[in-house]
Amino acid sequence: MLFECPYCKAKCQFSKLVNQCYCQSDNSYQQAWVCSNCNGVIVSRFTREQDIRDAQIFPLVKIKPKIKTDKLPDNIRNDYLESLENYSNGCYTSSVIMSRRVIQQSCIEKGAKKENLFGQIEELKIDDNLKKLAHKLRYWGNKGAHPDILLGEKIEEKDAKVAIDFTEKFLQYVYVIPKEIEEIEGEVEEKIE
Ligand SMILES: [Zn+2]
Numbered sequence: 001m002l003f004e005c006p007y008c009k010a011k012c013q014f015s016k017l018v019n020q021c022y023c024q025s026d027n028s029y030q031q032a033w034v035c036s037n038c039n040g041v042i043v044s045r046f047t048r049e050q051d052i053r054d055a056q057i058f059p060l061v062k063i064k065p066k067i068k069t070d071k072l073p074d075n076i077r078n079d080y081l082e083s084l085e086n087y088s089n090g091c092y093t094s095s096v097i098m099s100r101r102v103i104q105q106s107c108i109e110k111g112a113k114k115e116n117l118f119g120q121i122e123e124l125k126i127d128d129n130l131k132k133l134a135h136k137l138r139y140w141g142n143k144g145a146h147p148d149i150l151l152g153e154k155i156e157e158k159d160a161k162v163a164i165d166f167t168e169k170f171l172q173y174v175y176v177i178p179k180e181i182e183e184i185e186g187e188v189e190e191k192i193e
Contacts, residue, residue: 001033001052006059007040017041031055060088066168071179076105080171083164092160093153099163103134106174130173137166 005012014033021030023045031044031052046055063084069077083098100117107120114120121134 003033003035003042003044003057005035005038005040006042006057008035008038010037012037014042060090063087063164067172067176068180071176072171073109073175076102076109076171076175079105080167083160083167087157087160087164090157092157093155095160096155096163099160099167102167103170106170110174124174126170127173130170133166134170137162 001014001016002011003014004010005014013036015036017032017034022028023030026047028045028047031046033042033044034040035042043058044052044055045058046052065081065084069080072080079098079102083095083102086092086095086098104117104120107117107124110124112120112123114123118135121131124131
């Protein structure tokens with residue numbers, strides 16, 4: 001049986017470990033499998049009506065941070081990591097809300113004063129291309145038409161992924177690169193002195 005392996009991150013052949021178990025809590029079946037490539041163990045969970053290929057796989061495939069999180073302020077790092085965790089757990093609405101919170105906290109931390117996120121991004125001294133991109137994304141470019149909690153929006157996996165991709169670009173530009181430049185400057189000065 002082929003599954004996406006959460007450990008070695010490839011589509012791998014898995015062999016059954018033991019007989020499947022029936023779980024009475026939700027009438028599901030659980031089956032343990034071992035990856036032929038890395039020996040990692042996963043569990044698939046499915047109901048009688050479900051095709052085994054549509055089974056939920058645990059551990060859920062996590063997405064890892066694409067930026068250096070040690071360069072972020074604590075509160076922003078925590079919210080960013082929470083958005084990734086929500087995404088991995090299939091909680092896409094929560095993930096987008098956390099991504100928005102990351103952007104908004106960053107704007108406030110950088111001195112934005114406007115009421116809504118659209119205005120705050122506009123106020124920020126950031127790259128024009130990044131601003132343009134922010135306003136194109138419906139979750140940030142809504143001119144405050146929607147309340148911050150995204151009522152009335154149906155959020156799917158791809159929406160949450162787009163939100164995370166943008167958030168990473170934003171954080172990279174606003175925090176990571178300036179921090180790295182600061183560190184390089186520090187090293188250069190040390191050598192000169
Ligand atoms: Zn594997």
